[in-house]
Amino acid sequence: MAAAKADGTPLQQLLARSAKACPQKIAIRTESGDASYSQLYSLVGRVSAAMMNLGIGAMDRVGWLLPNCLQAVACTLACYSIGAVSVPINVRYASDEVAYMVNKVQAKMLFLSVGKLDVLQDLPAHLQLIVIGAQTSQRLSHRSWDEFLQTDVEASSAPVSTEHPALILFTSGSTGRPKGVLHSHGTCWAAIRISAEAFQLRSDDVVLVGKAITHAGGLQTQLLPTLMMRGEVVLSMVPPAATAVDLIRRFHVSVYAMLSSFLLDFVDYLEISDHNLPSLRRVIGSGDSVPLHVQSRFHKLFGWPVLEGCGITEIGGYFATQPIGKEKPGSIGLPTARTEVRLVDVDGKAVPLGQPGEVLLKTPSAAVGYWDDPEATSSLFQDGWLRTGDIARKDEDGYLWFVGRRKLIIVRRGSNIAPAAVERVLATHPEVQSSVVVGVPDELDGQVPIAWVLAKDKACPPANASLAEHMSKRLATYEVPVCYWFLDEIPLNSVGKFDRAGLQKAAEERYQILANAHRAGA
Structure with a gap:
């Protein structure tokens, strides 16, 4: 050591x-007072x-x-x-x-x-x-x-x-x-520095922390980078859209980062209210892919693009972000500073350009391992590279395009389906607000995709036939969901992301009931 x-x-x-350097400057503003x-x-x-x-x-x-x-x-x-x-x-x-x-x-x-x-x-x-x-x-x-x-x-x-x-x-x-x-102290510091550099934080920035600081996204990509750069932190507990807008106006917030699910709420709110927020210069969405239609709506509101960041707890921050001024909507951007990326197949071999593969990383912010879990720690690394479990492809300019997560991949009759890819297509349907696609066991196909859908008009959701036609024109037959089930709202898990695990379980139970009923009636 x-x-x-x-x-x-x-x-x-x-x-x-x-x-x-700046003893009297406000470091943090909270509901209970400033410091x-x-x-x-x-x-x-x-x-x-x-x-x-x-x-x-x-x-x-x-x-x-x-x-x-x-x-x-x-x-x-x-x-x-x-x-x-x-x-x-x-x-x-x-x-x-x-x-x-x-x-x-x-x-x-x-x-x-x-x-x-x-x-x-x-x-x-x-x-x-x-x-x-x-x-x-x-x-x-x-x-x-x-x-x-x-x-x-x-x-x-x-x-x-x-x-x-x-x-x-x-x-x-x-x-x-x-x-x-x-x-470690070193990996934490690296994650903090990388985040500050990726989003070009300055000492005159006022950053509204839009995530819980009990997680890397709030602590190491927002709070501590701002304090390192001697900026001002506005600390609230994952504010709803109306509260966020009030805080942005009151404290002249210049940077705001949040989970993709909250970004959707933020855009929805601004479209039906006075959206004049002149102090804002950066907005970042992460946690899940930001649908293209949300990016387009955001750009229409502000005249500049929302940025995406992609990271995992195991590196304590981001491994890819949209380069400011050189954004490619739909991609997750370029690898962050001092981060090396490899894309490999199931055998650990590099995949051809443009083909999807698991993201392996070398970065100074990589975790030491898992606490008191040597087996999991060993499986986290492959020949010195950290395995993310994320599937992505790289284009000719080096930009990464998120495909899905290895553990979430649906295998239907031997063909892999990335839920994120199906969700992106669903998001292009004019009557769909958002969706979560999960795989459920099926006797004939092994697994089949199910889509939980949040309609723009909850009182009048789109017909299943309309969704099926839309999807079949844009996806391979095996990728098209076999069922579309509607929700009044998409549930969130403990970290504020879409509760995929809960929706997976609910889909399996519901699909099994339907399968049993079908067999009984056959």
Whole structure:
């Protein structure tokens, strides 16, 4: 392991450098108040001292089950400062999922909001609990935030090496239990720098964080890059469209990034309201592919394109983004700085130009591996390359075009179907707002595609025959969905993406009922 520098890693110095350069500038705006860079730096120092006072040191895991708030920011930065490992946990997780994560990493301390006290019944008794929003401790095992901060210990940091563990981000767990993705100080710093460079963040930018900071998209591609560049963060808990517009106007937001599903809501809202937002200069959509019709509608509203970013938890940020000024609508752009990309077939051999293959990566932000899971860690890498599980193709200009995810590929009579490709075609139907395509088991075909559809006019959805005709003209016969089922809204999972796992299960159950009824009537 590399020797620690006297002043710590770049990740440990991130806030200190910004606070020294612009102490009085607003760093973060929240619903509960604002904090300048010097005030945030002071708070992080107090949290670091309080953690150390309670026995937290290098390598200890510290969980935080918090919404987007100032305390959450202070918790993770304090962990970095003293060499502890920050473990963000999404507030949308149920109590048994929280307990699993806490136990998996053997957390020594957990910060949680007073509204999440229902999870305590499933947590280990030895866990030190700090409750945000509580006036006083309710039991000896709890401390309120104010009680926690009361300490005589001097604020200090513990310099570590860039290889030292910094962050465990849990995957969304669409298949099996969530896995804890382990990042070091060096890989976290690389993800933060790459994001700042990709979107050309500046010190005069005001960035509205449109994702939960318990995940890489909020923490490492929005919040921390902005603080690194000495910009201003507006921190809200994944604001709905009307709230986002209000915040953009009130604080003159210049950069706003959100999940693709929320971008659709944002465009819908602006089309029926006063959409004059002159301060905005960048909007980024990610998490799922941004449909071309949404990109077109966005361009009509603003006169400039929405950008796409594609990344995974295992690299803590983006591996491809639309190059600013050289966008190709529909693509996910070019590889980010210092990122190498290979596209390979099932045998690990490079695919010809234009052909789809699994995306393999080499990037300085690649995770160390999965926490306490050597088997999964081993399968994550192939000859030094990180396997993403994403399927893409590359064009003659080097742009990447997302095809689908390896685990989501539907195999029908030996032919592969990428749900994302089917969804893109569905999105071109004039009466379709959005869709999720899943594969279900079928006795004859192995698997068949099913489309869950959100119609533009929910009271009068398109006829199945209209959808089938539209799709059959644009797709191979085997790619055309066998059923179109309508939803009043597309459910979201714990990280705010379309709940593909839930819709997959619902489709399998419904299709099985139909199959049983068909057999009974035969």
